[in-house]
Amino acid sequence: xxxKNVLVKNSIKCKTAKMLKTNILLVFMLCALWAAAEGPGNxxxxxxxTVVIDAGHGGPDGGAKGEISREAILALxxxxxxxxxxxxxxxxxxxxxxREQDVLPGYQTNKNAAxxxxxxxxxxxxxxxxxxxxxxxxxxxxxxxxRQVGTKEQTYYVYQGKGKKKKKIAKTRTVPxxxxxxxxxxxxxxxxxxLARDWYNQKVKNVGNKTEIYETADQDTLDQELLQMDPVExxxxxxxxxxxxxxxxxxxxxxxxxxFARQGRRSWGVLQRDxxxxxxxxxxxxxxxxxETGFVDNPEEELYLASEAGQMxxxxxxxxxxxxxxxxxxxxxxxxxxxxxxxxxx
Numbered sequence: 001x002x003x004k005n006v007l008v009k010n011s012i013k014c015k016t017a018k019m020l021k022t023n024i025l026l027v028f029m030l031c032a033l034w035a036a037a038e039g040p041g042n043x044x045x046x047x048x049x050t051v052v053i054d055a056g057h058g059g060p061d062g063g064a065k066g067e068i069s070r071e072a073i074l075a076l077x078x079x080x081x082x083x084x085x086x087x088x089x090x091x092x093x094x095x096x097x098x099r100e101q102d103v104l105p106g107y108q109t110n111k112n113a114a115x116x117x118x119x120x121x122x123x124x125x126x127x128x129x130x131x132x133x134x135x136x137x138x139x140x141x142x143x144x145x146x147r148q149v150g151t152k153e154q155t156y157y158v159y160q161g162k163g164k165k166k167k168k169i170a171k172t173r174t175v176p177x178x179x180x181x182x183x184x185x186x187x188x189x190x191x192x193x194x195l196a197r198d199w200y201n202q203k204v205k206n207v208g209n210k211t212e213i214y215e216t217a218d219q220d221t222l223d224q225e226l227l228q229m230d231p232v233e234x235x236x237x238x239x240x241x242x243x244x245x246x247x248x249x250x251x252x253x254x255x256x257x258x259x260f261a262r263q264g265r266r267s268w269g270v271l272q273r274d275x276x277x278x279x280x281x282x283x284x285x286x287x288x289x290x291x292e293t294g295f296v297d298n299p300e301e302e303l304y305l306a307s308e309a310g311q312m313x314x315x316x317x318x319x320x321x322x323x324x325x326x327x328x329x330x331x332x333x334x335x336x337x338x339x340x341x342x343x344x345x346x
Contacts, residue, residue, distance in 0.1 A: 047329035050094040051086065051322065052127040054118055054280060055079035056134040056290075059103040061111040064137035066296040066306075071135040074305050076102060078293060079133045081315035089319060090326065096125055119283035129252070129325070130288035131318065132280050135296040135305065141185040142297065146178045185298035189266030192253040193290040194246070195281040196272035248287035251328065255321035256291055263313055265294075291318065 055076040057063035063071025079097065086095050098105040098118045106117035122130050154175045160167050253270040261267040281288045293314045294301045304310035 046092065048093065048128055048326045050096065050125060050127050051129045051131065052096045052098065052122040052125060052284075052286075053079050053083050053086075054098040054105075054122075054130065054132040056132055057111070058099050058101075058105060058114070061104060061114065064135055064296045066135075066302040067299050068302060069296070069306055071137075071296050073102060074135055074296065074302075074311075075133045075293075076100075078305070078311050078314050081311050082131070082133065082318050085312075085315045085319045086322065090323065093322075093326075096122075096127065098122070115279045116283070118280050122280075122288075123283075123285045127284070127286050129322070130280065130284045130286050131252075131322075132288070132290040133318075134290060134292050135294055136191065136292040137297045138187040138295055140187040141295060143183040143186075144180055145183055146180050148176045149179045150177045151175065152177050185295070185300065188295050188298045188301045189268050190257065190260045190294060191268040191292040192256045192270050193278065193281070193292070194249040194253050194270060194272060195278065195288070245287055248325075249281075249289055252287060252321060252325045253289045255324045256289065256318060259317035259320045263317060265313075265317075 055072075055078075057072035057075060059072070061072065063075070065071070066074075076099065080100065083095050083097055086093060098121055104111065104114040104117075105121065106114065108114040108117055118132075151174050153172050155170055155172050157168050157170055160169055250270065257267045257269050278290060281290060294305045296302050296305065305314070
């Protein structure tokens with residue numbers, strides 16, 4: 001009986017010790033993430049040092065098609081303007097590009113390998129923010145109708161008589177002539193995607209494990225420490241990554257869409273991608289967004305996005321959003337009510 005009581009007590013002590021260890025770890029991680037969100041002190045490094053700009057598609061992967069261009073070209077031109085403006089107005093920021101030419105990133109030969117390269121490059125480079133620039137397309141902009149444009153004489157045949165006396169007689173009639181034409185585009189505006197909250201557990205999993213994506217597989221490594229943790233600690237860490245990435249991505253995406261709206265653009269707001277994953281959002285070890293800068297299959301919007309003025313406005317919106325995001329990290333309380341109009345470079 002005495003021996004049994006000792007075993008029970010020892011078991012309770014072990015369980016208590018494990019619970020204590022878990023709680024201490026949780027408190028430690030919460031404090032660490034809270035400190036990161038609050039911004040640096042006088043002796044700390046800046047909270048945002050490296051931003052990765054990703055021009056979507058490229059080379060053989062042209063993306064959506066417009067009447068005068070294609071998504072890959074316009075996304076690259078806009079991304080380069082974002083980079084240049086960001087370097088000019090936030091000189092202490094390290095701005096990296098996944099591609100600077102009309103090729104697949106890393107000179108890959110297929111888009112699946114290029115998708116993996118984009119995320120790998122951002123992770124290897126120590127990126128703390130990932131912004132992917134794209135252009136949109138909609139079935140609503142691809143509607144067709146027909147209209148009468150004239151008439152023509154049509155020959156047709158009838159038969160008269162029976163047996164050997166049966167004859168084929170040609171006759172004519174007037175029939176309408178129609179043409180097929182494209183209806184005016186009706187969908188325009190901006191959208192910014194983030195990975196849906198439910199997908200963030202998948203984000204942590206994908207970055208640390210081998211995962212099938214876009215018909216191919218690859219292995220990205222987040223942190224071997226995470227993979228070697230006991231299940232309780234790993235779950236706590238994953239939950240914190242989930243919360244941190246989602247909130248920061250949502251904040252930046254919201255800023256981007258607010259900046260577009262202030263320019264008079266039609267903004268569809270921030271959308272959570274919850275029907276399937278976007279690899280560059282789900283495999284990057286940092287807050288990440290995908291900006292749909294407009295609809296390339298809307299001729300009017302395509303002309304705007306192909307123009308220098310339009311591209312500069314888009315770049316301005318993205319850079320202003322990053323400024324606000326950086327200010328939020330450095331001083332969260334002040335940044336909550338800050339307005340873009342108060343920032344230089346307007």
